Amino acid sequence: MATKIDPRRWCEGRVHSLRQWTDKLYSIRVEAEVDPFTAGQFTKLGLVIGDEFISRPYSYVNAPDETPREFYFVTVPDGPLTNAMITLQAGDPIQVMRRASGFLTLNEVPDAAHLWMLSTGTAIGPFLSILKTAEPWRRFQRIILVHAVRLAEELSFAETIASLRDRYPDQFDFIPFVSREDTDFAIRARIPAAIHDRRLEQRAALEIAAGTSQIMICGNPDMVKSTQAELQARGLARNRRRAPGHITVENYW
Ligand SMILES: Cc1cc2nc3c(=O)[nH]c(=O)nc-3n(C[C@H](O)[C@H](O)[C@H](O)COP(=O)(O)OP(=O)(O)OC[C@H]3O[C@@H](n4cnc5c(N)ncnc54)[C@H](O)[C@@H]3O)c2cc1C
Ligand SMILES: NC(=O)c1ccc[n+]([C@@H]2O[C@H](COP(=O)([O-])OP(=O)(O)OC[C@H]3O[C@@H](n4cnc5c(N)ncnc54)[C@H](OP(=O)(O)O)[C@@H]3O)[C@@H](O)[C@H]2O)c1
Numbered sequence: 308m309a310t311k312i313d314p315r316r317w318c319e320g321r322v323h324s325l326r327q328w329t330d331k332l333y334s335i336r337v338e339a340e341v342d343p344f345t346a347g348q349f350t351k352l353g354l355v356i357g358d359e360f361i362s363r364p365y366s367y368v369n370a371p372d373e374t375p376r377e378f379y380f381v382t383v384p385d386g387p388l389t390n391a392m393i394t395l396q397a398g399d400p401i402q403v404m405r406r407a408s409g410f411l412t413l414n415e416v417p418d419a420a421h422l423w424m425l426s427t428g429t430a431i432g433p434f435l436s437i438l439k440t441a442e443p444w445r446r447f448q449r450i451i452l453v454h455a456v457r458l459a460e461e462l463s464f465a466e467t468i469a470s471l472r473d474r475y476p477d478q479f480d481f482i483p484f485v486s487r488e489d490t491d492f493a494i495r496a497r498i499p500a501a502i503h504d505r506r507l508e509q510r511a512a513l514e515i516a517a518g519t520s521q522i523m524i525c526g527n528p529d530m531v532k533s534t535q536a537e538l539q540a541r542g543l544a545r546n547r548r549r550a551p552g553h554i555t556v557e558n559y560w
Pocket of ligand 1: 363365379380390409430
């Protein structure tokens with residue numbers, strides 16, 4: 308028997324378009340009447356697959372006032388939802404959870420001179436949503452977006468990043484990491500190692516320090532854990548509501 312989908316929690320959206328970036332990376336754009344959300348938050352997408360309703364969390368890539376809604380995802384081997392989503396066509400229905408969740412948002416981040424946004428893989432998405440809003444540019448003197456991927460072809464959203472560079476040339480820096488091939492533009496390393504040996508800061512010409520830096524980290528949970536450990540060894544601490552620190556994180560699995 309097919310699962311009942313509660314219309315108070317879910318709205319039926321329509322696929323606007325599916326963009327394929329590589330053999331495994333896609334953006335799905337969806338028209339959906341969702342509740343207002345804060346940049347950096349995630350919602351859930353769901354499909355009835357066979358007799359089962361399967362839903363998973365995905366971060367908004369679009370700014371809160373932007374439509375259609377955009378989600379950036381990688382097809383996971385044998386992953387039920389991602390492999391179903393890539394078969395969708397414009398006009399197909401897709402369930403979107405009305406209320407967004409998550410604390411990878413600027414209202415969780417105290418003021419500082421510098422904002423570092425560290426991501427692996429698809430986790431660049433929520434940072435792009437934040438960077439499309441006015442708030443970070445009002446609050447931070449310098450913003451460094453780091454995107455770590457295995458292969459150079461996985462550095463999606465080049466146009467969005469170029470337009471941020473054009474708009475905020477003195478404020479914004481984008482630092483790509485490509486771990487599994489040599490390039491003449493990216494750091495070939497993992498993020499925690501490049502913090503440890505200071506290659507990231509050399510590249511940004513900016514020091515990570517408790518007095519000046521706020522760090523947001525998103526993506527691969529092992530990366531999040533090791534990056535946090537490197538930062539804690541430098542005297543930075545997790546942001547807690549009652550005890551503001553420097554580090555704000557979200558794990559993708
Ligand atoms: C808060 C939050 C936000 C998320 N936002 C996104 C997003 O914006 N884009 C996105 O692609 N995924 C995101 N995810 C992961 C997503 O919810 C699904 O787990 C993923 O799309 C796979 O779904 P699936 O049903 O195909 O396979 P599943 O059976 O759910 O996944 C199987 C395994 O694949 C691996 N995996 C899952 N997601 C990823 C990923 N993004 N990159 C590399 N390996 C992964 C993990 O090992 C996971 O256990 C998010 C997860 C959380 C918790
Ligand atoms: N077939 C497999 O064995 C296998 C294994 C893992 C994932 N996958 C699948 O491959 C797809 C794509 O994954 P992805 O490349 O987007 O994500 P990813 O595996 O998280 O890789 C993204 C970047 O994060 C780095 N990274 C990985 N583990 C890290 C850690 N512990 N600490 C710091 N950095 C780390 C990677 O470096 P490195 O290149 O050094 O790893 C890479 O630069 C997913 O579908 C995933 O399920 C397959």
